[in-house]
Amino acid sequence: MSELSSPPRIIVTGASSIIGQFLLPKLATSGCEVHAISRNNRSGLIATEKNLFWHSSDISDPEQLPRLSANALVHLAPLWLLPPLLPVLDSLQLKRVIGFGSTSVFSKAGSVNPDERRLSVRLTEAEEEVSKLCATFGINWTVFRPTLVYDCVRDKNITRIASFIRRFGFFPLLGEGRGLRQPVHADDLANACILALWRPQTFNRAYNLSGGEALSYLQMVAKIFDALGKPARFLTVPEWLFHAAIKLVRLLPGGRGLNAEMATRMNVDLCFNHSEATRDFDFSPRLFLPHWDHADTMQK
Helix, strand or coil: CCCCCCCCEEEEECCCCCCHHHHHHHHHHCCCEEEEEECCCCCCCCCCCCCEEEEECCCCCHHHCCCCCCCEEEECCCHHHCHHHHHHHHHCCCCEEEEECCCHHHHCCCCCCHHHHHHHHHHHHHHHHHHHHHHHHCCEEEEEEECCEECCCCCCCHHHHHHHHHHHCCEEEECCCCCEECCEEHHHHHHHHHHHCCCHHHCCEEEEECCCCCEEHHHHHHHHHHHCCCCCCEEEECHHHHHHHHHHHCCCCCCCCCCHHHHHHHHCCCCCCCHHHHHHHCCCCCCCCCCCCHHHHHHC
16 A cells, blocks of 8 residues: 555445445554445444444445545445446546455356346356456456355354254255355455455456365354354255245245255355465465354344
């Protein structure tokens, strides 16, 4: 950051996301002037940081983006919302962008579920559009593709499994649950933003960001049992019954996001090498060590 003559001004879109809760204080305490943008005004989130400013705005309408002169944008909202913002950012002379996609761009490309295939295509097209528009406007871009993101509070993956275990005391497996996973903590993704923000090696590149260890789906869930202070109990379920159960669960509140492909992937490896991120900006993610407060667990 030596080329910056004054404290850098950073815009963060999708600021109330699970990555945002870790990134905002890191940016603020590093001396940046941080402008957090979210549809919901979360101005009380970090009241102690005087250089953090909240803006309530729906960026799906680019015209709502605050007209702020800034050094960089970190885009934590869905990646396909970024390309329409780039002409506005260019008019504000912004020259650095970091955005978040997903390794789903690869893992769901061949899914039998049409919604998942559409997601993969949408992410692919967004990456291509970001690259093309940034080249046109002279903006240095970086896209991060994380694997299974968790924070043990608000994520929709690890926390959903923990909630099932709390409620029923066991976890269903399709087959042996041998598919490999690399859960990555949202705090490590926030660190990646800090590390890569001003490094020229990261300009105009995309990186897969995975967790610090690869473990089977069964091992991952066993660690969740252990973190909850419960003995690991698994129920192996035949595929036909699992598919029937998924259809029933989808009818319940919070179940609409589930599909049979999620179960099938329990036995598919979803590992992605992050060595390029380690080489270019010292990305060093933690091992998978989920944690919940045991008193809170007992209440649930």
